[in-house]
Amino acid sequence: MNLALADIRHKLGRFVLTCLGLGLLMAVALSMVGIYQGVVTEALALSRSLRADLWVVESGTRGPFAEASRIPGDVREMVARLPGVAAAGAITLRTAEAQAPQGTIRVQVIGYEPGRPGGPSVIATGRGLGGTRFEIVADARSGLPLGATLLLGRYRYHVVGTTRGLVASGGDPLIFMQLRDSQDLQFRLAPAAARRAIAASTGGGSTDTVNAIIARLHPDADPALVAETALRWKHLAALTDQEQSDLLTLSVVNRARVQLGMFTVVLLFVSAVIIALIIYTMTMDKLREIATLKLIGAPDRTIIGLVLQQALLLGGVAYVAAVAIVFSARDVFPRTVALGPAEVAVMAVVVAVICLLGSLVSIRAALRIEPQQALGG
Template sequence: MNLAYRDVRHNLFRFVLTCLGLSLLMAVVLAMIGIYNGLVSDALNIVKAPQVDLWVVESGTQGPFAEASKLPGGTRDAVARLHGVVAAGSITYQTVEAPFRGDTLRLYLIGYEPGRPGGPDVVSQGRGIEQSHFEIVADVKSGLSIGDVIRLGRNPFTVVGLVEDTTNSGGDPAAFITLRDAQVLQTQLAPAAQRVQEARGAGLLESQDSVAAVIARLKPNADPQAVAQTVQQWKHLTALTQADQESILLLSVVDRAKRQIGLFLGILLTVSAVVIALIIYTMTMEKLKQIATLKLIGAPDRTIIGLIVQQSLALGAVGWSFGLILILLVKDYFPRRVVLEPINAAALAGIILVVCIAASGLGVRAALKVDPATAIGG
């Protein structure tokens, strides 16, 4: 006879209600893990999207994702002539907000040179950019559809294609336009501001022919580190390999978010342990007379310990299962991408197993201290 099972059946409503509360905690824990995975995945998707081997940026900077970088547009030709380089392209990054259908749409704009590295690898719907001006390819999460027209700066852009899973580490959907359009958008002043600058004889504050980085694809047998060292000799440039750029993103751009989510996960797991411990302790205290009766008729301590530990494990298992099902059902409705891997769910299950065993200690201690005489003492 399984005493834990019979006790759960006797208090089924309370057990289910308790499991529901724990499942909400587990769902939040899994959501935090999934949000962190999504943040890392989005950050790496942006840097992996061009499918290049080398990033050339302004001297003393760590690239366009960690900090501002500005290069003359002619740098691309110099990089393209390096030994081992197959193709090179200039690229820019900027975040813009544009009115669309009565709302404000936030986009992470990527300016690139059509026919050169930097554009979308796969266009899932529609086509890529074919005109030199005023066409845009956007991520599906932007809510844009093929044929939509959105105004960026002073000019209307027509959506000609859609891509998937291309967002920055901040969760903003990416959009691709030509490099020339991106440069104009970066340097173009509002009419009133431009008139003031012209009156001062300044014109535009900066040259339009500047880019955030020059990216390059290398020959299969070329050594990225060797090519990067060649670029470093020019003094006014910094060269980063693809691996370097990905490492900078993880160690710099998303590091603070990683630590913050990790701290929040620790707090949630601590709360879960305390909740399980209090629930098990309360359930044990309510059964002290029954436990005393078991002791009086000669039940060994392992039977009583098994009753408490099994109930604790059942609470954790049901809470984890319901929490996993819940987050799988709602994760697509989160404003940020939630990426859950099987290893994440398995790791949480192991943690919950340890937490449940540790949390049952209070109940076990109270049960083992019960005097069998309590059963006949009333």
């Protein structure tokens, strides 16, 4: 006869409610782990989708994500002629608010030249950009379906394709459009301001400006060597794909990662304290039963097994409930909840360790119970 299972069957309703409450707490901790991983996933989503081996930006900056960067559009031709470069494309990036059918949405606009590097690698539904202007490809998180119209600036754009999982480092959905359309949005001045700029000879009428040039290299090319060649032009800086990834994870989203990590640790600590209190309460509720076991000669290992089994069953059932809650609700979260088998398995080990440590106080208290207490009033 398993004493732990017998006790749970005797108080099944209380055990289920306790597991549900503890499961909700674990679901919060597990979702924080997923959001922590999701911050990194979101930060690298665009760079991975573009499949760029080299980023050429303005000299003295670490753009285009960490800092503002502006370079002439004709730099693309210069980069394309570098030894080892297979293809090069110009891109612009701009965060904006747009009027969608469901209301105002915040997006990051990516401008690129169709047929060159810079566009989404995979189209989920619809098609990519063609030769027609005022078309966009929007990520599904924007809530824009195929055929929808988006008012951005002074123009209306039509959704011809959608992607999945492409968001900016801040969580804003990405929208891809023609480079010319993006340059007009970002760099073209209003008519009155343009006239003043032209009159002042500051070149206010030109929009041939981009934020970065991305390049794909031949398989046998060395990214570091190509970057060093690009650096010979004094007005340019170059980063390899690995340097860009390190910059995104260690600089752009580092503060958010640290904050989420600290909050996750606090949640796990709170979970450990609550689990320990629950196990201790369950053990003290069986004070007379444990005393009776000792009175009839049950060894200490039987008492220890009773407490440990209940603690592990409590943690196991609660964790299964937490996983079910998180995976059924993670698509509703405004940020990506990136949970894979590795994260779920590691968290399961953490919960098991917490249950084992939380049961130590209860085991110590159970072993100190005197058999005579079974005969008390």
